[in-house]
């Protein structure tokens with residue numbers, strides 16, 4: 001346990017997909033304790049999507065027939081279940097991770113944990129009244145967060161380190177040639193991700 005925790009990088013130091021998963025899983029465990037979320041992590045898989053362009057994260061889950069949010073189900077009667085909730089997968093968007101602050105990412109994870117809480121209890125999940133109530137309690141948004149690919153990216157002209165990103169036109173975007181990178185003191189290179 002202690003070994004596992006120490007292997008988790010700081011949020012700003014994440015560069016690999018498995019690091020993002022490790023960080024997010026650790027965060028999820030802490031969030032469960034702090035906000036008393038009723039989630040079983042042994043039935044949760046994690047993955048990173050590099051293709052998702054809009055949704056910051058999503059919970060992929062099987063359709064369970066005849067289920068309603070707010071009405072706990074007996075998993076014993078669900079085919080393919082051994083009495084436990086069916087497994088689901090949290091899909092994390094790499095693009096959203098790159099665009100979000102740590103606080104925004106944490107809020108995104110709490111939103112997805114609420115979907116898992118509902119799914120594991122009721123076999124269904126949605127953004128209705130019950131979700132709104134829980135979202136307030138765990139201080140997250142009711143709507144799934146969206147993200148945008150930044151309009152402009154600025155890199156150090158020497159080593160290529162990303163220096164800044166901007167989502168809209170602003171003085172920095174126009175006057176970036178006046179700036180120098182912290183890493184090498186070099187000029188910046190501007191690009192527009194597609």
Ligand SMILES: [Zn+2]
Nearest residue numbers: 111115143144
């Ligand atoms: Zn949602």
Ligand SMILES: [Zn+2]
Nearest residue numbers: 156159183184
């Ligand atoms: Zn540099």
